[in-house]
Amino acid sequence: MPSPTPYVNIAAYKFITFSDTAEKRAEFRALCEELGLKGTILLSPEGINLFLAGLREPIDRFLAWLRSDAHFADIEVKESYSDRQPFTKMLVKLKREIITMKNPLIRPEEGRAPAVDPKTLKRWLDQGHDDSGRPVVMMDTRNAFEVDVGTFNNTVDYRIEKFSEFPEVVQRHKPDFDGKTVVTFCTGGIRCEKAAIHMQNVGYDSVYQLEGGILKYFEEVGGDHYTGDCFVFDYRTALNPKLEATETKQCFACRAVVTPREQLSPWYVPGESCPHCWKRDVSTVTDSGVESR
Missing domain, CATH: 3.30.70.100 (Alpha-Beta Plaits)
Structure with a gap:
């Protein structure tokens, strides 16, 4: 088209x-x-x-x-x-890795974990279970600031700051998913190529990766079962389910995501500062009342 x-x-x-x-x-x-x-x-x-x-x-x-x-x-x-x-x-x-996980034993080239296409996932979410009758749990493998822009409804979000944190936290929480089907997802699918393999390796018995990630889901399904937008790493900052740029921005000073409402703040100066910068500065104030920067 x-x-x-x-x-x-x-x-x-x-x-x-x-x-x-x-x-x-x-x-x-x-x-x-x-x-x-x-x-x-x-x-x-x-x-x-x-x-x-x-x-x-x-x-x-x-x-x-x-x-x-x-x-x-x-x-x-x-x-x-x-x-x-x-x-x-x-x-x-x-680069040493095209997506850094710091686990060289995981090699997607040698075999992928099972994948679910967007239309099948939507059907599972519509009905509340997969085709085997198991409850479906969505797991976000992205960093916390990306998740805050938008994610699937009722998703599991471990608030990771970088992907290399994912293996340990997901292994620790494995008992939480007994009897359930876990669908991992990220922006375009690349993180889940490694995430889903690792989860299989540590004993998850029913785990899938969302084929093509959130962007492919938006393209084929739209925004059903998803709230918000999808963070992307370029000037557009976020895309809505129609794959259109939104008014969400990213602060060039502290890299935080700045919502349209936050852009109304006097602390928001494009390219210089935002309310998140101000909050970080306030958090550095010492007991004597002197700001430590």
Whole structure:
């Protein structure tokens, strides 16, 4: 379907052994600069993770080039649209992991955990159980500030600050899910590729990953059983279930999410400060009444 706005935003990842990352880095960077694309590409021995934006024709040329490599011939891409370029730079980075979990024994390339597609998940949530009659529990694998922008109704949220905290906390809470089916989810699906495998490894007997994450769910189902928006890592900050940018912003000083209501605060100065900065400063006041910064 043609885009009503000029910029095409793509997100994609693939777990696959990728040994020549250093050599490929220059190729990726040169092509993206030639095509006028901006965003971030992560290259790792375990695969690729990318977020790019550009005009339709350059994006299509990039994807044709990428899929000409046998490593990435079947890479799946999620698209959304915007009326301006959501990124300011073009970065190609080399990383140890494309999503940091600090558990090298988990290798999604060697076999994924079971996945549930968005339409099936909606049906499960509509009826209150999976096809085996087990209660369905949604588990958010994202960081706390992302969850605060929006998440599935009645989701389990462990308030993690970084993904490397997830393995320990989910292992500790395993008894809470006896007899239940757990569906893990994140923005685009990449975290759950590792999260669901880890949960199987520590003894969860019925765990699925949401195929394509929240963004794919929005694309195929809309906002049923979901409250709020979905945080994304570009200037749009959050997308609603129609995959449209919202008025939610992110503070460039403290990185907190700033709601439209919070933007009315005198403490909100775009690019400089927000009410969350002020709260953090207040929390540093010493017993003597002197602010420690």
